Amino acid sequence: MHLIWLRTDLRLHDNTALAAASQRGPLAAVYLITPEQWLAHDDAACKVDFWLRNLQCLSQALGTLNIPLLIRTAPTWDQAPAVLSTLCQELSVESVHINEEYGIHESRRDQAVAQALEACGVTFHRYLDQLFFQPGSVLTKTGTYFQVFSQFRKVCYSRLHSALPRLVATPKAQQKLPFASDPIPHSVPGFETPSDSLRALWPAGEDEARRRLDTFADQQIGYYKDERDYPAKPGTSQLSAYLAAGVVSPRQCLHTALQSNSGEFETGNVGAVTWINELLWREFYKHILVGYPRVSRHRAFRPATEAVAWRHAPEDLAAWQEARTGLPIIDAAMRQLLETGWMHNRLRMVVAMFLTKNLLIDWREGERFFMRHLIDGDLAANNGGWQWSSSTGTDSAPYFRIFSPLSQSEKFDSEGVFIKRWLPQLAALNKKDVHNPEAAGGLFGVADYPRSIVDLKKSRERALAAFRSLPSRQAVAEHE
Missing domain, CATH: 1.25.40.80 (Serine Threonine Protein Phosphatase 5, Tetratricopeptide repeat)
Structure with a gap:
């Protein structure tokens, strides 16, 4: 008996570990529900729901091949070795197969599971996938x-x-095993079920x-x-x-x-x-x-930038999170994220640069908020994008490159179609005024829409000064 431990590889086709495991003989699949771990990693409720819905589709697909999908719970990854060892003993499993994952915690989890299983005489196989x-x-x-x-x-x-x-072959049907798949839970405690409208945007399945x-x-x-x-x-x-x-x-x-x-x-x-x-x-x-495993530990990729004097500005952070900055392209993008679990990639850069440069708020605040709301939240891509935008990361934009939300808005949403979709209170404005209602609305701006929380020119100068004052990279490298 052999086992594939599924994680972020919820598919039947072109699945390296699944294909390899199926060659060895009778096969079952297992998925671990790890709610406390997901909370600790800021996984979004809509993403957890998306996983569960995809598991239901995958369970049916595996069922057509007589491969049962078992569900086990381990509150955190620390319990994974014990839970999987017990399952392997119950089923007399000879080998466990996984597709590799790459965060520092994922690597430690897999190493701990490998050691526990090998102590029980179960071989552990990892695949590039x-x-x-x-x-x-x-x-x-x-x-x-x-x-x-x-x-x-x-x-x-x-x-x-x-x-x-090369693409990997899909497994063939096997003889029925003497146990059935487990039911897939519809929800997990600690994670609210998202709205029907959000779920409808992201149907599950291969x-x-x-x-x-x-x-x-x-x-x-x-x-x-x-x-x-x-x-x-x-x-x-x-x-x-x-x-x-x-x-x-x-x-x-x-x-x-x-x-x-x-x-x-x-x-x-x-x-x-x-x-x-x-x-x-x-x-x-x-x-x-x-x-560079430090990026998994909430550290800046460029050590020199750990010294940036980020502002503690909870009211500004809340305005950004709640789509009430008074800058339409920022607020429309944040509203898209809150309602759909997704944000357009160009706008991810624009809102990230606004938070880290114009508001001079630590990129880690933005990274965390995105992870808590993105259906496509991925540690590597999210961290990489945030650090790129904040000039703390790899191949980063020079610190003096600061996107102006107004020019980005005028260039990439020139007619204001995107803004008006997400901020209907601005629907009556013409295509020039919609990017900056404060300038259009006279003394009090536009009804039902806040004034800008920041002066873009002054805040840009503040960011430039904060980055210019950093110690040189060489000095930091010597210190490290």
Whole structure:
């Protein structure tokens, strides 16, 4: 008897550990419900609900192959070794198979489980699945992890040209086992069930993920480079939640993109090339988790920036969180996040830069808030994005590059379509005034809409001064 322990790989197709385990003989699957761990990691209620709904779909799919899906509870990952050891003894399991995960806590959890199982005579097998390349295999000439994406991407391209990761075969049906799948819970204590309207935006299951991928490749990928920055347009794939939960694999995405571009990585359809770059950004940030584990510990990637004098400004933070900053593009983006569990990628950068530069509030506050609300919340991508925007991270924007919310709004939502959708109280404003109602509304601004909580010009100067006063990188490196 063999066991696959499912985590963020909730799919039947192109699942490396599942395919390998099924070759060995009778197979069952297990998923651990770990509510206290999820709370500690700020996992969003809508994301937990999305996992549970995808587990229901996966249980049915596995059922057609006579592979039962068992559910066990371990409040935190500290209990995982004992829970899995007990299950292995109950079922006389010979081997457990996993697809690797990359945060520092995930690595420690898997190491602890491996040791506990091996002490019981159960072998533990790990597989590369959610990445194209094993972390540690894409290094600089001096043998260190890349810190700059463009250099990392160049090496990845040369590797992909010579060895494209293959899709993995789907397991075949097996003989029925003498026990059945467990029911999948509809909710988990500590996590509210999201609204029906939010759930309807994110149907569960591999069929839906595949439909989105195929539709994007057939109809939109060609326009991706030109339209991905415009939040009112359907220019993105809407696959991030499915990738984060492993309902679709990066390999499936890569093969589909290449198919739409005659097998080309760097020429041909510029939209397809741009989208493949986004897959590699995702890869890059996961390699960073392994190469620089301090980012898993709420530390800045650039140690010098730990000295930034962030403001303790709870009222400003609350205004940002509650979409009442008085800057329409910021508030509309935050309203989109609160109501849908997702935010357009361009706007993630805009609101992050506003929080960390204009409000000079610690990026960790924003990172945490995003994780608590994003259906596609992923430690590596979320941390990487926040640190990039706040100039504390890899390949970071120079600290003096500070997006103006007004110019971003005018450039990427010029007609105000996105703003008016999420802030209906501004619907009557013309396309010039909608970006800055305070300037349009005379002494009292626009009814039902707050005045801006910050002077953009003065706050920009304040941020520049805070970053200019940092100790030099060399001095910090010597100190470390």
